[in-house]
Amino acid sequence: MQVQPKLQSLFNAVWPKLWVDSTEDCSIFALSPDGIVVTWNRGGERIQGYPPDEILGQPFSRFYSSECAGIPDAALQEAMHSGRYVSEGWQRRKDGSSFWASVVITALRPPDGRLLGYGVFVQDVSEKRAAHDAVLRSERSFRLLVQGVTDYAIFMLNSDGLVTSWNAGARRIKGYSESEILGSHFSRFYTPEDRAAGVPNRALESARREGRFEAEGWRVRKDGTRFLAHVIIDAIHEGDQLVGFAKITRDITERRRAAELLAKTQLELFQAQKMEALGKLTGGVAHDFNNVLQVLRGNLELLESRHGREAWSRERLGSAIAAVDRGAKLASQLLAFGRQQPLAPIVINPARLLRDLDDLLRRALGETIEIESVVAGGLWNTVVDRHQLENVILNLAINARDAMPDGGKLTLELANATLDDDYVAVVPDVHAGQYVMLGVTDTGTGMSKEVMERAFEPFFTTKSEGHGTGLGLSMAYGFAKQSGGHIRLYSEIGHGTTVRLYLPRTTGEVIEPTVRPAPLLRHGSETILVVEDDLEVQSTVVALLTSLGYAVLKANDAEQALAIVSSGIHIDLLFTDVVMPGRIRSPDMAKRAVQALPGLKVLFTSGYTQNAIVHGGRLDPGVSLLSKPYTRQQLAAKLRQMLDDDSKSISAQPTQSYVNPVSQEGQRREMDKLRILAVDDDPASLDALSELLELEGIKALRAQNPRAALELLRLHHVDVLLTDVFMPDMTGRELAQRALDLQPSLAVVFLSGDQLSQDDTAQFGGISLRKPYSFGQLMDVLRTVTNRR
Template sequence: MNLASRGPAGLLLRIIAEPLPLWWRLAFAGAVIGGALAIRLGLLLWVIDFPPYLFQLPAIIVVSLVSGPKIGLASVALVAGVNAALLPEAGNGGAGSSPLASLLSFAVNAIAVWGIASLVRTVLRRLESAHAALLSAASEQTAVVATLEALLAHAPVGFAFFDAQQRFIRVNEMLARIDGIPAGEHAGRSLTDILPQLAQAVTPSLERVLATGEVIADVELEGATPALPGMWRHFLVSYFPVRTNGAGISLVGMIVVEITERKRAEKAIAASEQRYRLLAEALPKMVWTSAPTGSGDYYNRRWSEYTGVEPPPGEVVEWHAFLHPEEKSGVMGAWHASLSSGNPFSRECRFRAKDGSYRWFLCRAVPVRDEDGRVDRWYGSCTDISEIVAAREALSRTNEDLERLAAARTMQLAEANSLLKQEMDERLRAESQLRQAQKMEAVGQLTGGIAHDFNNLLTIIIGNIEAAERRVPSDPNDTRTQEIKTEEIRRFLDYGRQGALRAAVLTQRLLAFSRRQPLDPRPTDANRLVTGMSHMLRSALGERVMVETVLAGGLWRTEIDHNQLENAILNLAVNARDAMIEGGKLTIETANAYLDEAYCAAHEDLSPGQYVAIFVTDTGMGMSEDVRARAFEPFFTTKGPKDGTGLGLSQVYGFVKQSGGHVMIYSERGEGTTVKLYLPRLEDGAAAAEPAPARADTETRTAPATVLMVEDDDQLRALGAASLREAGHTVIEAADASAALDAVSRGARPDLLFTDVRLGDGMDGRGLADAMKRRMPRARVLFTTAYARNAVVHQGRLDPGMKLLTKPYSQSDMVAKVNGMLDEPALRGAVLLVEDEPFVAMVASQILEDQGFKVTIASHGEAALAHARAARTDIGRDALVLAIVDIGLPDMRGDEVVRRLGEIAPDLPVIVASGYATQDLTGLFGDRSDVGVISKPYDGATLVAALERLGFRMAE
């Protein structure tokens, strides 16, 4: 009961029941007894003959109840003594006996009251103790019930409780999941209703627990449940009685654990062990296993068959019991060492057979470790090697004889080797002489062909120049004669120029054969190229030759020099026409092809992979095997002396090989010829425009430009500079790369760099172009070269974005090439757009792409800086020419990005975009001419205006 809830009386009862300190109880008793005695003295003054003991008895009761029996008894004695001292003296006559009697009556009553109060105090304290114990028991019972409820709710096993009629009283959620029926639908239903396939197995155990009260543990059951009707499941079930109201059994509890997976694993292990034992028994070897300590626990039948020892069932005889005495100590030492270290065991030793003889065995054992790396078991085998040992001993016995025979044979071989070496040396000298002779013959043939053609051309050039010189008028006043001779001089100079051009063509063919001609490879659609050549081929081949094209669908693209490929196909077509004397059919076919490793291994400088194939087939006379083998040799021809130079096929061969491809001729005499060109497939799937046709006009640009001309030949540089100045351009001349870079450092800003690839010592033309591109990414570059061995990095092939003018060239061609490049739209390059808002980035990207820029988007400052560092090494068309930076980015402020971009690329123009007031940004970047500021939101006109303020010339 709660004493504090009963007001003042309850508070008094709580004070009585609770233990209080001694000083408090003494103080309380003193206060109460002192008050009672004070009342006694006051009454004595008023009514002398009246003894007011009744006012003192309550005080004694209160003190006895609150301060305890001992203090209460002491209070009785104290009050009685004080009352006795205050009694009237005996001399007052008969009246004196009445106060004494009252005092005695008071003493008896006080003792009686003290006793009653002490008994009441004891009873109250015991009642309070019992109440506290009852509250504690109730709290413990509540905790136990909560614990049991939590156990039932979250236990990983199923619980169910049945009444005496074997009906479900309660189940937990785990049992509901096991049988597939919600927990709330079990109450009141029988086991037969819920689990009909398991009811027959469960019911006897329930009845047994109800009848005897015993606990039945770990009963295995199997069957299907409504949760998985078609699956046979296994369960481990335990039963226990639930007693209430004394010893009566009111409920039966059931614990269910599903062991389906464990049973499957046990069956799998049993099957595996059975397979292992069958395999071990079938092996011809003696097989055994042992514990980690080395004690054996299994030996197959081969042991008993060999040793003749049949141990009793359940026992084994260890393998080392049959070792030969001479080897036992060494073998056991090695075995114990393996047991200690965990290393595999291997030893040759002899075992005793059942007839007492010994045979040699190779005994091996390997450890099997558990998940923690500890040795869990040893698996051993012993293989009979007696025949091997016998053969080894026999071989050892004959070793000396073999050594003697080997020594004699070695002497014979040494002599034969000496003779063979002499013959090989003589043969190598003969082969060397033959190769030298063949080399000299080839060089002689090449030199003779070059000398013959060049002598013819030089004769034409020299003769016409001399004829022109003879016609220079001696009298400058003879106008009529001067006009006649001027016409003749022009004619002879034109003949000389044509001879020089033929010499240039001859040089290009020789460079093509040697794979040294400069190429300008571009993404090319072979189908489109062949289709575009059809009209030209029909005109060149005449009416007697029918041209047919068979073009493959879905043809891959190739990266090739467009003009050189056209020349190659034209060369093959002309050769085919000459082979079809009576006319015929020329077929040009395209296809996708794959050259495998076997094919490439049989041909030099060819890598396996995907190729674009072009087949040129004619119905002409064909080639013999000797002619086909020499078809690609320079100046080799089956035509007459005036019908060809013999450089056509060699030029095709050199061009295809230089482009990374392959060419083969398939021909038989009288069966026609097929030439197959294999050109590497272009892996890049991005669309690229076909090469634009060359400019036909040679008109001078109306807007003059600045050209930096770098040429180490003084005469050629002076001639070219004069021609460009005549065309209206400003020309800065430099003899080498150092002079060119010095000019740029002094402030020159050329629109175009025109440089020879070979500049003597120091930096070459390609290195100069790289350096220029880093300083001026939008500057155009025009290379010129006559010999492309070291022109560019990819086997004489120009990188994308570079233009080439091949030597020798005419001044008009040079001026036309320069003007054509200057007339091209300005190279926009790449823009780094640093913007974390996807929609804004999409809009700005579209505006920039419409203006011809390639846009890279970075949503964070660090990503933008990483891209800028990588782009610093890119000197092609996609060089970084502009950055547009949002001021608010997730990882850093935009002004910090601008500052760090300035450290990476000092000359990079930047546009800063802000959605807030731009006055602060203008003040921050106001002194920088390469930084522009725009407000967000911005449209295309605003962005284009900002680009123009930074010096970009935008399209109308």
């Protein structure tokens, strides 16, 4: 279409042609007076999508949708009358899509005032529109959010500090409704002390000067209660003009309380971890210490049994044994602190226990200490180790006595107590529930904070050297923890100390302790397998058992013990240390031994259980334990208690009793002369058989196969051949036949896991011993051989 020259000239005067043609950021074109497009630039092609040949000659209304049909004409009318039309609105591209357009329409008139047409300037401002909409949405959301927020008090102040808005959080936290607070000065939320000190005004001045004020402090609610608040005040400006403040207040009372609670919990946890580590250390020390004490005690008692009739020796041995007892007490206290003391808890009435201790406490504390016992009515029962609790009370009372060198008052209190969730929240390993509280209070010198922090540590003491071990409180601590209870210490310099022990309540019936007379030293003749890795302890135990008449086998570890058990030798009782080296744990070894010998009795011993047979502070059901160090009397009594108790288990094979060879010296001398060859292809069985013979002082020749046995028979004269029946390469009967060819006077004894008939052994003298056999049975067989000679 031919462009009108005058319109084109005027259009170029408004927008230079070179710039119009080259720009792509704006759509710039001319319209005829009746709204027809007469020019088109690159910007129009890019923004609206039309090439020149498709849009020139088309009406301006083409850029609007049918819903906006009246807008183009109204725009042109506005430009014609006013000279200029400016607006923003949706326009349509060629592809049908819409964009947000900024439109400027200018009426083009020459000097004579005639309307030649219009110049149109169109810019795509969709991004601007989107940002604007986002701001509006954000503002709406912010208003809704602020009004709906209940965790924060959010409100506005004018430049003078008067409240101009109030949200739901402000209503909840501060307690005022909107109608009660609008127009009030915000200082009414401050404490009277802060208002008097000018704190509110300084807060506004700081916000005005710095742009923001932030602080924590106490604020007052409508009902007069106070809360700890975290406050932010932001200054609001319009240009350079301060128009007000935005204020956010958060109630952090619970957060502060939680932070303090966390700090306290962390401190308690650190203390608990430290005490746990110390407990493991002291438990390990006690184990080694008890082994040493066991060697000392056993050998001292053996010496006492032989030399105790002479007065001078009896006195010295008695002093040495008393020193061992003091060491054993020390080790026991270490184990108590480390929560490794095996407890035997029963249901007790704590008031009755305290009454039974009254005379002992008065003698221990002396006349300068006044003792008062306070027992609450309806006192509950508790389940604890009675003996250990008595030790704890006595130790705490002695500590109190030492804190009152010039005399004073000791108060022993028993009451029911409930530890709630709030209390146990900051104390590790303590459960909420019902407890019996034992309080021990003195009027002594008291403790400093630094001393209290270390009071439960073993060996920590403020007493002078030689006056106390520093184990009284640590023992009480370990006992409380191991019993499922709790212990607390309260003290103040110059005002005394209180120790409160909380023991778990039980609804069970009280079990009265039975008083038994001291047992006599009882001997026996059964076979005992001793399993002990400490060779000094092992040697001492073997000597003690032998002195009591028992036949003893020994093993250095669990694997050796199981080898002896599987050898077929009869064993009545397994006496084993709990803590053993090697791959197999002692309790597992004991289980496997009982499976192999169903009637086997098991007695554990240890100076440190390491939870192997003690769980929850109590011995596992059915487990018997003799703690180190033990006396010969205790060992003898425990063995007879277990071996005489046929109600628990039946031996795999009845143990034949035998007369102690000491009482038959003539027969023993004859047996000592026997030259014996023991043959067994199982090394463990051969070792066990040799050890049984050594108990009677018999050194036997040993062979692990028949061929080696024949070689020994060619070199040595032998009286008795003890041989297994079933062996590879050659049976025991074949060996016996060839042995008799070499030494016709030889006596043959067959050892077998099967019952041998008389016909099987008749041609060899008819003597056999079925596995497992006891020491007594072996001796009976050898006596039979001796009598036949």
